[in-house]
Amino acid sequence: MKSHLKPITRRKFLKTGIAGGFITATLPLWKLFSFSAPPSDFYVNPACNLSKETLEKLIKIALQRGGEFAEVYVEYTVSNNISLEEDKIHGALRGVDMGVGIRVLHGEKTGYAFSDDLTFDKLKQTAEVASLIASEKEVKNPVGLKSSKISSYYQVKVSPDSIVIQNKAKLLLKANSVGREYDKRINQVNVIFSDTNKKIIIANSDGIWVEDVQTLTNLHVNVNAIEDDKKSRGEAYKQGTLGYEHYDLKLAEELAKDAGRMAIAMLPAEDAPAGEYPIVLAKGDCGVFFHEAIGHSLESDGIRKKTSCFWDKKGEMIASLADDGTVPGAGGSINVDDEGTPGQKTVLIDKGKCINFLYDRLNAKLMNAKLTGNGRRASYQHYPIPRMTNTYLMAGEDDPEEIVKSVKKGIYVALIGGGSVSPTTGRFGFSVPEGYLIEDGKITNPLKGIRLMGNGPEVLENIVTIGHDLEILPGTSCMKSRQIMPISCGNPTLKVSKITIGGAKV
Numbered sequence: 001m002k003s004h005l006k007p008i009t010r011r012k013f014l015k016t017g018i019a020g021g022f023i024t025a026t027l028p029l030w031k032l033f034s035f036s037a038p039p040s041d042f043y044v045n046p047a048c049n050l051s052k053e054t055l056e057k058l059i060k061i062a063l064q065r066g067g068e069f070a071e072v073y074v075e076y077t078v079s080n081n082i083s084l085e086e087d088k089i090h091g092a093l094r095g096v097d098m099g100v101g102i103r104v105l106h107g108e109k110t111g112y113a114f115s116d117d118l119t120f121d122k123l124k125q126t127a128e129v130a131s132l133i134a135s136e137k138e139v140k141n142p143v144g145l146k147s148s149k150i151s152s153y154y155q156v157k158v159s160p161d162s163i164v165i166q167n168k169a170k171l172l173l174k175a176n177s178v179g180r181e182y183d184k185r186i187n188q189v190n191v192i193f194s195d196t197n198k199k200i201i202i203a204n205s206d207g208i209w210v211e212d213v214q215t216l217t218n219l220h221v222n223v224n225a226i227e228d229d230k231k232s233r234g235e236a237y238k239q240g241t242l243g244y245e246h247y248d249l250k251l252a253e254e255l256a257k258d259a260g261r262m263a264i265a266m267l268p269a270e271d272a273p274a275g276e277y278p279i280v281l282a283k284g285d286c287g288v289f290f291h292e293a294i295g296h297s298l299e300s301d302g303i304r305k306k307t308s309c310f311w312d313k314k315g316e317m318i319a320s321l322a323d324d325g326t327v328p329g330a331g332g333s334i335n336v337d338d339e340g341t342p343g344q345k346t347v348l349i350d351k352g353k354c355i356n357f358l359y360d361r362l363n364a365k366l367m368n369a370k371l372t373g374n375g376r377r378a379s380y381q382h383y384p385i386p387r388m389t390n391t392y393l394m395a396g397e398d399d400p401e402e403i404v405k406s407v408k409k410g411i412y413v414a415l416i417g418g419g420s421v422s423p424t425t426g427r428f429g430f431s432v433p434e435g436y437l438i439e440d441g442k443i444t445n446p447l448k449g450i451r452l453m454g455n456g457p458e459v460l461e462n463i464v465t466i467g468h469d470l471e472i473l474p475g476t477s478c479m480k481s482r483q484i485m486p487i488s489c490g491n492p493t494l495k496v497s498k499i500t501i502g503g504a505k506v
């Protein structure tokens with residue numbers, strides 16, 4: 001297939017990456033984006049086509065001052081984004097970024113340097129800077145690089161980067177028209193389609209050489225509804241390590257209807273009551289709670305520095321929590337983490353007992369633990385730190401309908417929104433964009449202004465029934481140490497015997 005990208009030379013790509021990276025455009029887009037597919041050598045021959053020999057040389061230079069471990073991380077990323085607002089295609093972005101990050105570990109210390117200039121001289125300087133962390137007489141010899149075979153947990157047949165922008169625009173226009181037609185009270189529809197296509201190479205002094213192509217795709221619909229003085233919003237999206245074959249007009253229609261349904265359902269919402277109530281968390285959409293309120297406190301960097309709360313409760317607890325980078329197509333899934341460790345499933349809490357943490361290489365070494373495949377970084381400009389992948393509360397055995405029926409008066413949380421958690425005390429506050437009253441075992445009136453308050457371990461202790469209907473969301477993102485990472489989370493339907501609700505109605 002013909003492509004306008006093909007004639008772009010390596011240097012030109014570099015310039016695109018360095019000089020601001022993104023192009024912003026308004027209609028007509030097709031003039032800017034007239035290519036139909038990336039060239040076949042797009043990922044095999046990006047500017048980061050550095051040979052094994054070159055990487056071996058760099059590792060050697062990085063170890064020249066006696067560091068214990070050295071690693072080279074090569075990244076080449078193409079990002080696309082198209083958005084619709086106020087009935088029109090509003091903008092389109094395309095960015096190319098690439099670079100190399102070189103890391104040296106020595107004791108508790110990390111030496112890190114990166115470069116987006118990929119000439120050997122500049123990379124040599126980068127390795128030299130990273131090496132400065134150590135000053136030992138004895139210099140370690142790196143193991144020769146050997147390719148590792150990895151399993152694939154992505155569901156990508158058609159790269160979204162190979163799709164002409166007109167086709168992506170059709171999804172946006174479809175979601176817009178369906179959203180607006182859903183109900184005349186819907187007065188605003190915003191839609192975004194984005195895809196990130198990242199090729200990485202990781203090579204280290206233990207002899208690991210691994211390559212991966214990571215695709216993250218998202219179609220996101222937001223709607224607002226208005227009636228007299230009442231306003232509400234709804235959203236729906238599909239995100240994951242997914243190819244374009246998972247996105248079509250039918251999906252755009254479904255997402256628009258789902259966002260519309262939420263906005264219209266929430267339009268008559270009344271102020272939530274304040275006080276202590278039993279709550280039922282809906283499957284899937286409440287997993288972010290466990291990610292934020294529990295998961296972060298099980299990342300090994302916090303554990304090692306003892307800044308997070310963790311516990312070892314024995315007794316009657318039933319909740320179990322896992323982090324799993326191998327869920328097919330999920331947003332947090334990884335064939336390998338950003339240190340070359342294969343993605344894997346780690347049970348963190350087994351029926352209330354904390355049995356493992358999430359490790360990157362540095363913390364695993366310092367804590368004498370096994371790697372769990374959780375060393376992740378946002379880009380070559382960052383060194384890896386322990387991060388979650390797909391984190392979820394594990395399934396129980398109860399019937400989800402019976403769980404709702406068992407509540408006389410309580411709150412049904414259909415979707416958990418943004419929140420804040422203190423890493424030292426575990427105390428949290430979460431908003432609930434979609435929630436309802438439960439009266440005599442039935443879901444009744446929509447409620448607005450629900451705020452869930454408490455602390456993570458206490459909520460785990462108070463989980464009394466867990467459904468068999470575990471659902472893992474397609475994906476979302478998490479910010480830590482100024483690094484944004486794709487993750488996912490999930491949960492089955494479950495009941496918490498009591499939780500404090502901050503609401504407007506006393």
Ligand SMILES: [Zn+2]
Nearest residue numbers: 291292478479
């Ligand atoms: Zn997070």
